Amino acid sequence: MAPIIEMRNVTKLFGGKMGGKNTTVALDDMTFSVDSDFPHIVTIAGESGSGKTTLMMLILGFYEPTYGQILYNGKDIWKKMTREETMDFRRNVQAVFQDPFAVYNPFYKVDNLLSIPIKNFNLAKGKEEAYELMVTALKRVGLRPEETLGRYPHQMSGGQRQRIAVARALILQPKLLIADEPVSMVDASLRATLLQHIRDMNQELRIPILYITHDLTTAYHVSDYIIVMYKGAVMEAGDVERIIRDPKHPYTQLLVNSIPWPDPDHLWGEAAEGTARSSGVYQVGCRFADRCPHAFEPCTKSRPPLFKTSDSQVAACFLYQNNEILEKKDLGSILKR
Numbered sequence: 566m567a568p569i570i571e572m573r574n575v576t577k578l579f580g581g582k583m584g585g586k587n588t589t590v591a592l593d594d595m596t597f598s599v600d601s602d603f604p605h606i607v608t609i610a611g612e613s614g615s616g617k618t619t620l621m622m623l624i625l626g627f628y629e630p631t632y633g634q635i636l637y638n639g640k641d642i643w644k645k646m647t648r649e650e651t652m653d654f655r656r657n658v659q660a661v662f663q664d665p666f667a668v669y670n671p672f673y674k675v676d677n678l679l680s681i682p683i684k685n686f687n688l689a690k691g692k693e694e695a696y697e698l699m700v701t702a703l704k705r706v707g708l709r710p711e712e713t714l715g716r717y718p719h720q721m722s723g724g725q726r727q728r729i730a731v732a733r734a735l736i737l738q739p740k741l742l743i744a745d746e747p748v749s750m751v752d753a754s755l756r757a758t759l760l761q762h763i764r765d766m767n768q769e770l771r772i773p774i775l776y777i778t779h780d781l782t783t784a785y786h787v788s789d790y791i792i793v794m795y796k797g798a799v800m801e802a803g804d805v806e807r808i809i810r811d812p813k814h815p816y817t818q819l820l821v822n823s824i825p826w827p828d829p830d831h832l833w834g835e836a837a838e839g840t841a842r843s844s845g846v847y848q849v850g851c852r853f854a855d856r857c858p859h860a861f862e863p864c865t866k867s868r869p870p871l872f873k874t875s876d877s878q879v880a881a882c883f884l885y886q887n888n889e890i891l892e893k894k895d896l897g898s899i900l901k902r
């Protein structure tokens with residue numbers, strides 16, 4: 566079966582053509598797929614500006630790729646789709662945004678927010694069935710329906726709003742959920758429970774989830790696999806536990822060392838000065854070479870491919886140039902077992 570979502574050599578430029586002085590390469594030749602037979606949580610991690618939100622907007626069909634294709638169930642989402650195919654795609658690929666209520670009408674009560682998708686996608690036969698769907702979804706994210714349904718977004722906390730956004734996505738029983746920094750605007754004390762609800766959903770409903778974050782601590786707790794991005798490209802990918810405990814790529818090592826772990830023996834590292842943004846001026850060699858403490862000759866000459874560093878881990882780094890190479894198109898094979 567075709568993966569639900571597949572990105573084939575997707576590049577997204579903003580502000581001009583490739584090579585232009587003012588051009589930003591937000592995503593750089595990304596190849597990646599999500600398979601519904603393996604409903605894992607995969608974290609997309611990286612500093613601000615590394616292309617995470619762009620990746621999400623491309624998958625949702627909100628941005629058109631500059632180069633490359635995005636396929637839903639094997640069909641290019643930018644080629645002509647029938648109305649049924651469009652509806653199917655819209656229903657099955659759902660997202661939770663950093664601040665979902667920035668995109669919702671503030672005059673809509675929670676009832677409306679939840680009943681509109683039910684109506685649009687014809688999910689219920691009548692009012693009662695629609696109500697049941699709303700109640701079930703709200704309970705699943707730990708909200709009491711009677712306290713929630715009659716309220717407006719501004720009458721709720723950030724954590725409650727984010728739960729409603731998750732409930733709304735859930736009602737549609739999607740085949741893929743993408744969550745972009747879903748807990749970054751939620752109080753620290755509530756983050757763990759919200760992430761736990763997302764995790765439960767993944768396991769009970771078997772929905773694959775792309776969890777987008779700059780925060781490796783939550784990535785470690787919530788996800789099975791991780792893809793570490795820098796300047797719109799994959800630096801390291803594989804089993805989350807292995808990568809965070811034993812990062813192989815110097816960029817991941819820098820990120821991991823700057824996590825404030827609650828372990829007093831583990832010193833707080835300082836992330837080195839630098840930028841995760843990529844300009845349009847073509848950079849020969851490794852994208853991280855100018856910040857890398859281990860850079861050596863090959864790093865300035867060509868782009869490192871993905872080298873296997875274990876059976877469940879790859880790093881785009883010449884330190885591992887004697888290892889086997891994993892073809893980009895096979896990245897998915899590292900993310901399921």
Ligand SMILES: Nc1ncnc2c1ncn2[C@@H]1O[C@H](COP(=O)(O)OP(=O)(O)O)[C@@H](O)[C@H]1O
Pocket residue numbers: 579580589590591611612613614615616617618619620842843
């Ligand atoms: N709509 C846009 N117009 C112009 N530049 C953009 C736009 N969206 C993102 N970018 C640029 O693309 C790069 C990647 O951004 P983004 O995907 O938002 O990164 P992240 O989510 O990892 O912080 C950044 O340099 C950003 O400034």
Ligand SMILES: [Mg+2]
Pocket residue numbers: 617618619
């Ligand atoms: Mg972002």
